[in-house]
Amino acid sequence: MASEPGGAPNLTAPEIEEARALLRRSDEESRRSGLMMVDRWGDRPPDPAAASALLRAATLAYPWVRSQRVDPALRLIRLLCRSPRSVEVREVEAAYLVSAERVRRVLLHLLALRRDAEGVVSLSFLIGPDGPADLLPLPTGGLLTPALSVPGSADMVPSLVHVASRPGWAWHAAELLQQLVEEGRLDEGQHRAVARGLAPVVASLVEACDRATLGTATSAGAPSDGERPGRDVTRADRFRLRSLVSLFRALPGDVSAPVLRRVLASADARVSALGATALLSAGQPIAPERLDLVARDPEARAELLDGLDEIDRLADLAPRWRSGRSRAEAELVRWLAADTELGARPDELEHVVTMAAGEHPDDGAVHMFRFRLRAPHWSSARGWMIGAAGPYREDGSVAEGFDAFASSVYSAEDEDELDGHLDTILDSLGVWPDADEL
Structure with missing residues (x-):
């Protein structure tokens, strides 16, 4: 043998x-x-x-x-x-x-x-x-x-640009193109070819998110046949957009700016947040009023805070949007909206109490909120429920020595006192051994 x-x-x-x-x-x-x-x-x-x-x-x-x-x-x-x-x-x-x-x-x-x-x-x-x-x-x-x-892998660029428009391929094609760009293996002409070829893909995804957002704002909230109540139909499109925006961030600013401004102009504030951080990363100016408009949406604010923190541009956002309470609200709404949780943002959310995480102000505070969703969502029968996020300092930074969290066990507000609600949430996370001291 x-x-x-x-x-x-x-x-x-x-x-x-x-x-x-x-x-x-x-x-x-x-x-x-x-x-x-x-x-x-x-x-x-x-x-x-x-x-x-x-x-x-x-x-x-x-x-x-x-x-x-x-x-x-x-x-x-x-x-x-x-x-x-x-x-x-x-x-x-x-x-x-x-x-x-x-x-x-x-x-x-x-x-x-x-x-x-x-x-x-x-x-x-x-x-x-x-x-x-x-x-x-x-x-x-x-x-x-x-x-x-x-060495000749840059020859794949036209095919990668083409396949990015295929269902399910945008993220991988963008990932490969971004690596080629970051390694300096594409010339100026190829940069422009990538932007030109992917601009329609980005525009179509933004338009799909816009339609869904405007439709949600004008409809009575009744789901279509076979659609789960409250389901976020833009989640997949936003995932694809995130990959493509990451690629455009790697391209030269003069090449990427026109496409990223289309993302910034989206009616979906979460999409707009992606465009805002990408443009700022490329050194492009954005009016403070536009950032304010994006930050009003809690989910988009969480996206914006993450992106601005990554590029050290948090100071571009008004202080009220990056305070501890504002950040806690954003993180809790984003967590609740995940498919593994409520699958939709709350219809109503109110801040109820701030609880210090320690004896020193630098230890930050946990912010508790009550929230509810309307029928036909499965949680509507519970009425007002309690959630918490933190600990954050007053400036929105994470308290040193703590792991920030956002969570809820979806217990009704009237089932326990606020201290009891927080103990239950922390016990479910298993990350705060001294919960009784709060």
């Missing part, structure tokens, strides 16, 4: 064929034997014939084995990731056209792992405007990142 010098014996084509035959059998015991055979191969590299056999085997459909979470085809194709150049690019492309989606995703990664010009050319075609668009799988983290180590 052939082997690499000083290494394990090479995996051979007959072994692949034997495992494939077992995995295709109708009885489950044979299929389990096939999976065990694949597991025993470990790190054995395939010889050229075995590599081609693995590629062919991964294009087939296999019956599932109970209690096994990984598709046999995926197990087989992942073996090639250890030696990505063991198969020709043309073979990978041919397999891509007839494979299942999850296998196609691994094949794209396999081409990226080649880290050579051939792989870059193939990827540019498969994800580009002339490729088989209906076969493009959704990306996963780091899918095409290895290809960026190739």
Whole structure:
């Protein structure tokens, strides 16, 4: 049996064929034997014939084995990731056209792992405007990142700009383009090509957020058929926008400013906050009145405070928006609006009390609020509920030695005294051992 010098014996084509035959059998015991055979191969590299056999085997459909979470085809194709150049690019492309989606995703990664010009050319075609668009799988983290180590990877720019408009691809395409920009691998013409190509994508996402925001403001709040009450329909679009805005922040200011000003002009204050911090980061001026308008929205204020803090520009925001109470309100609303919590911001929220976190003013304070949502939200029957955030100093900074939090256990206001509510919230977090001293 052939082997690499000083290494394990090479995996051979007959072994692949034997495992494939077992995995295709109708009885489950044979299929389990096939999976065990694949597991025993470990790190054995395939010889050229075995590599081609693995590629062919991964294009087939296999019956599932109970209690096994990984598709046999995926197990087989992942073996090639250890030696990505063991198969020709043309073979990978041919397999891509007839494979299942999850296998196609691994094949794209396999081409990226080649880290050579051939792989870059193939990827540019498969994800580009002339490729088989209906076969493009959704990306996963780091899918095409290895290809960026190739000297000619900047040739992928037109294809990356194109694929950014595909559903689910904006974040990964923006991530790859941003890396190319930050590493100085794109020239001025390419910078402008990126901005020109992605400007319509950004505009369409901003418009979708604007429509949703204006629709929410004018509607009676009744959800459409099949839509969860209070659900934030802009969440996915804002996630894509965040990735694209991060890319535009990396581009020269004169190139990015026109697109970022469109983001700033959004009717959705949370989107506008993204544009504001990006423009300030690029050295572009913003009227204080515009920042005030954005900061009135608690969720957008949280976004704005994070962004301005990151670029050391908090002083651009009026003091009333960055006070401890104002920051606590923003963080609590953002936390409540998360899909894992209420999934919507409160319809009403009021500050009820400020509780010192220690004996010294520098220890900051925890701010407690009551809030409620209207029907048909599931929490509406509870009426006013209690939430808390902090500890923050008066200037909005986090008290030293403390971990800031924002949380609620959704207990009704009349179920306990405020001290009891806070104890329950802190106990649920497990981060404040001396809660009784508050």
